[in-house]
Amino acid sequence: MGYHVVAMPYPGRGHINPLLNLSYLLVSKDDITVTFVLTEEWLALIGPVSGAPNIRLLSIPNVVPSERTRSADFIGFLNAVFTKMEAPFDRLLDQLGLPVSCIVADTFLPWMTTVGSRRNIPVVSLWTMAPSMFSVHYYFDLLAAHGHSPDDNLPERREEIIDYLPGVSSMRVADLPYPTVGRGGSTRKHVIEAFSVITKAQAILFTSFYELQPHVLNTLRANLPVPIYAAGPSIPFLSLKVPPSKPIASGAAAYFDWLDSQPEASVLYVSLGSFLSTSMEQMQELSMGLKASSVRYLWITRSEASSLQEACGEMGLIVPWCDQLKVLCHSSVAGFLTHCGWNSTMESIYAGVPMLTFPLFVDQYHNSKLIVEDWGIGLKLKQRVGEEYVIGREEIAETVKRLMDLNGNEGRELRKRAKELQETCQRAIKLGGSTDNNLNAFVRDVVQGQCNFAN
Structure with a gap:
């Protein structure tokens, strides 16, 4: 008899993609089927899953605000995720027709542990950010006791050092997750609610690989009452083994032909994510700064693409979408201007690109600190917190040139460290590597139920 995993992500692309990539890894193991549950809107956006007959996509009704409008009232969106999704998901479980071995759900679906307890199904919490960001939230009481709550992130305290979080390297207050404040208040109450039930899960999965933050993971293993498994990077590296079909050489799909025509290690890839956008003033400064740098670049943006293309000249190409991991692995790409989302960070590490x-949002400020200070594989373009701070074109051009200088000591050192981290990452996912071992242990302990978990 096979094993059946029900997987449900938080309804956002940065959470859906890593859980879907994890699902591909799970069904590559013997006798596992994954039922992947999305809202109706996200089911339409994701489309059919190819090459994985053991993954089936199902949906619940659109009980949360649309993806197109959620950033306008993010607090309201979170409220709906935390209160409206449980009932339709619970009803869906009754209709599956297969017994459920375990549920893997995003940490920010805290009601899932209640569902699992009620049905006597093991629930696994999936953490889709850096392990150290998990520690920041888990030890929130320590931050509050020292007056370092992110909600109290006052300008005069941003340079104060935080060196007391177990297993976490020292950081500044400015490196904490920048809180989102909206009409309904701060996101802090939702984070506290999610972490108040985190140890009611039967296990915690991380989308990182062990060697990236071993001290953080070792400390969490010693301090948490539930097992943890580092099964990342949860990025689509399996798709790289499939020979790419040649994109149609017209319109936006011609970006691979454009990359093929560029010199080796000459292109800066630019993408600031799919959720939040920067101000039009900042977009114009970025456009002018990239042009002034005289560096070739591929820029992914959905806003004002035509006017920006006119401004960027012959050195740049602007398209609304690309296959990011394949682009980062392309031989012409030598740098990545990024918003520091965790999935993008992991893909850049996998590809060995500095x-x-x-950073724009929540954990991205912390990730920026990890990239630049802890791992030494990047440079900070945005030094200060807050959307109101606009970086000028001169600073952008100068920093881009520093990153893309292949002959200078700084550029060589960044690429050397990025290559070393890439090799560590790729060893982790090989047969017998730390990720492979962690995934096998997770399947044995949780999916196959060889460990007894007390609710």
Whole structure:
């Protein structure tokens, strides 16, 4: 008899993609089927899953605000995720027709542990950010006791050092997750709610690989009452083994032909994510700064693409979408100007590409610190917190040139460290590597139920 995993992500692309990539890894193991549950809107956006007959996609009704409008009232969106999704998911479980071995759900679906307890199904919490960001939230009481709550992130305290979180390297207050404040208040109450039930899960899965933050993971293993498994990077590296079909050489799909025509290690890849956008003033400064740098670049943006293309001249190409991991692995790409989302960070590490950091939201400020200070594989473009701070074109051009200088000591050192981390990452996912071993242990302990978990 096979094993059946029900997987449900938080409804956002940065959470859906890693759980879907994890699902591909799970069904590559013997006798596992994954039922992947999305909202109706996200089911339409994701489309059919190819090459994995053991993954089936199902949906619940659209009980949360649309993806197109959620950033306008993010607090309201979170409220709906935390209160509206449980009932339709619970009803869906009754209709599956297969017994459920375990549920893997995003940490920010805290009601899932209640569902699992009620049905006597093991629930696994999937953490889709850096392990050290998990520690920041888990030890929130320590931060509050020292007056370092992210909600109290006052300008005069941003340079204060935090060196007391177990297993976490020292950081500044400015490196904490920058809180989102909206009409309904701060996201802090939702984070506290999610972490208040985290140890009611039967296990915690991380989308990182062990060697990236071993001290953080070792400390969490010693301090948490539930097992943890580092099964990342949860990026689509399996798709790289499939021979790519040649994109149609017209319109936006011609970006691979454009990359093929560029000199080796000459292109800066630019993408600031799919959720939040920067101000139009900042977009114009970025456009002018890239042009002034005289560096070739491929820029992914959905806003004002035509006007920006006119401004960027012959050195740049602007398209609304690309296959990011394949682009980062292309031989012409030598740098990544990124918003520092965790999935993008992991893909850049996998590809061995150094980064120029431009954080916008929540954990991205912390990731920027990891990239630049802890791992030494990038430079900070955005030094200060807050959307109101606009980086000028001169600073952008100068920092881009520093990152893309293959002959200078700084550029060589960044690429050397990025290559070393890439090799560590790729060893982890090989047969017998730390990720492979962690995934096998997770399947044995949780999916196959060889460990007894007390609710």
